[in-house]
Amino acid sequence: MSVGGVGIPRLQDLAYIEVAIGNVAQGATFEQVRRALVDRAAAVAREGDTDGSYSARKWELARSDTRKHVHNTVDVLKELMRLGWVEKHILPSSPNSAYAHADSVFTLTPAGERWAALVAADGRAAYNALTGVLLNTHPQFEGFLRLLGARPDSSTTHLTIPLLRFSASGYGTNAAYLDAFVAFATDAAAQGTLGWTAEPEAISESVRDYVRRFEERARAREKEISRKQFATTCEEAMARFVFGAAGCPLDYISLELLRRWTRFLGLANFSYYAPGPSAMRLWPTAVVTGSGDAVAISRRVGKEVRRTALDAVWAIWREQRADAAGGMYLPVWQLRAAVCWKQRISDDEFDLALREALAGEHPGLGLSIHLDQASLRVAPASTKPLIIPSASGLRRVFNVISVAQEPTVHATSTTTQET
Secondary structure (H helix, E strand, O other), rough: OOOOOOOOOOOOOHHHHHHHHHHHHOOEEEEHHHHHHHHHHHHHHOOOOHHHHHHHOHHHHHOOOOOOHHHHHHHHHHHHHHHHOEEEOOOOHHHHHHHHHOOOOOOOOOHHHHHHHHHOOOHHHHHHHHHHHHHHHHHHHHHHHHHHHOOOOOOOOOOOEEEEOOOOOOOOOHHHHHHHHHHHHHHHHOOOOOOOOHHHHHHHHHHHHHHHHHHHHHHHHHOOOOOOHHHHHHHHHHHHHHHOOOOOOOOOHHHHHHHHHHHHHEEEEEEEEOOOOOOEEEEEOEEOOOOOOHOEEEEEHHHHHHHHHHHHHHHHHHHHHOOOOOOOEHHHHHHHHHHHHHHHHOOOHHHHHHHHHHOOOOOOOOEEEEEOOOOOOOOOOOEEEEEEEOOOOOOOEEEEEEEEEEEOOOOOOOOOOOO
8 A cells, every 4th residue: 555645644533642652662563453443442532521421332343343443553653754763664455355364463664763762741732742743744734724824824713614404394495505605615715804815606507517516426326415514515615725825725634634634733722613604714723833853833812811711701692692692601612712713722731721710710700600510402523511520530421511700709600510
């Protein structure tokens, strides 16, 4: 299998690089690396389980089946070879041929040995170094950061992709939705505040052509297109067009991966639910200077940043409450999206700020914050729950939040309701 190419590798979790290189450094075989990656995936699934859906049996079966997670294993080893950290080696071409490579072992280069030692000693420094190498290896990674505003030469502070939300009751046919989608996107682009520009005709032609080709492929396979699939295809078409128009062509899968990578690395954030017309908004949470060994990263993190975000919560809360239906609560993800977008911070910084406020670590805040485990509505798939461990270590999931102004009282948490 070739290890060439500079496109974005299909790595949903950048921590796979750390897992794989650590095992290679210890002389692990291909099969042992595969099992280690399954263990990593299982740990992530267990950590993210908030509804009891985690199945240990599922992951035990994946670990024992030599055809499972083969693509992940090949992809991460190929990436290590691209980065110059593992000597080139033949890899399986498919899960069915993995058995023939089960006992293959790999050799770290001197650069790989240095990064393996660094990640074992200082994880933050290692991932900063990884960022520098990724910038040199993948032009699309650098372009993505530049378009979002994370590079010193960036000309924008965010990138916004207008997306008309789909409603089956609002649009009787796919064609009607497509017409409305294109009109919504061209109108948004005309405002000139999205971080990119394009002529209406170019937007319409590109989106319609992408959707047409999708429909043709579905007909050739005699597959029926669901309304949700059609709406998702319009979203993919628009995202692809925006990045091409902005000078960094990306397919939609690469966009999804880069969103995950940059969020994991603390470089950028995104939301479909930030205030304003319906859109996917992407913004930087750091400034990345240089590349390779000369990379330097300045992230918007720390207690001062979190205090500034908390100081903005009351005004943002009132804005969001004004747009919400009746009731005293908002979904946590809704308030988080609004604060993070306006303050240009990450979801993790917002969650940590809340935890600090509830613990009384921000004197004089003048807010009373109440969290509850009840739920107003189903959280969107692109959002994450707020998890705060109890004194006993139990992980508690909070879905809604209420904020009140108390000028002389520190932020406190009243009794939460168990569900």
